[in-house]
Amino acid sequence: MTDESPSKYAADILPEQAWEWVQRGEAVLVDVRSDAEREWVGAVPGALAVPLKQWPGMAMNPDFDATLLAQVPVGSKKLLMLCRSGVRSMAAAERATALGYEAYNVLEGFEGPLDENGHRGTLGGWRKRGLPWVQR
Template identity: 70%
Template sequence: MERIAPMTSSATPTVIPAEGYAGDVTPQQAWQWVQEGKAVLVDVRSSAEMEWVGRVPGAAAVPWKQWPGMAMNPDFDAQLRAAVPAGQSAVLLCRSGVRSIAAAKRATELGLTAYNILEGFEGDPDDNGQRGKKGGWRFRGLPWRQG
């Protein structure tokens, strides 16, 4: 199910309230906050995903789970605290916007203001089971690079 942030009368994306973390934002809203210095972009995908699929330049790489086997990153808390300065918010990115919810909840438990980025890096699969064609950071034309 694709979730889109409601629009205000000025057509500015807003935060969708969520339980256990600060809320959900569109990729465009997250990028705007990063550019304005209001948030740190934290990519919670595995290093393999970032290497094989692409990464966002300047994003802090703090894997929620590690390749191979997708085991929990035992250093997640310390790495996240090091990546997000005190007083800054975090916008969390994963492949599809699912792991980043779990990571946002953990970040909130650690005392951070954390938002999930809707659609993730690759978006939902299309009717052929392929990602990257139906939403996501790349699909929205936001900065990224291969490898």
């Protein structure tokens, strides 16, 4: 975990820590990327797909809260929010916390930050760190 926890959700954690918690059964990984992102770029097997925003237009998903609440009972497990780069997942972790969950932001997201050439996937992220993922 990072040294300082954000005030609106439990903490920021690295992808490896997230994967350890999932493997131990302590947490549920929630992929908040759009359906299009998961289909085109790749997805984590077993992750719960609950888009925060939807393609096209990236409008807020009106079913986000209801889907989370229906899939994971509040208080049952930690929620680990994963997006493309670790930014949208902060908003998702804040929303999940407001719903009563112990929610975490997975730093770097699935693809990591942009490199000097404007490309993702070279400096970090779930995929770059060699954690499980599939491409359809």
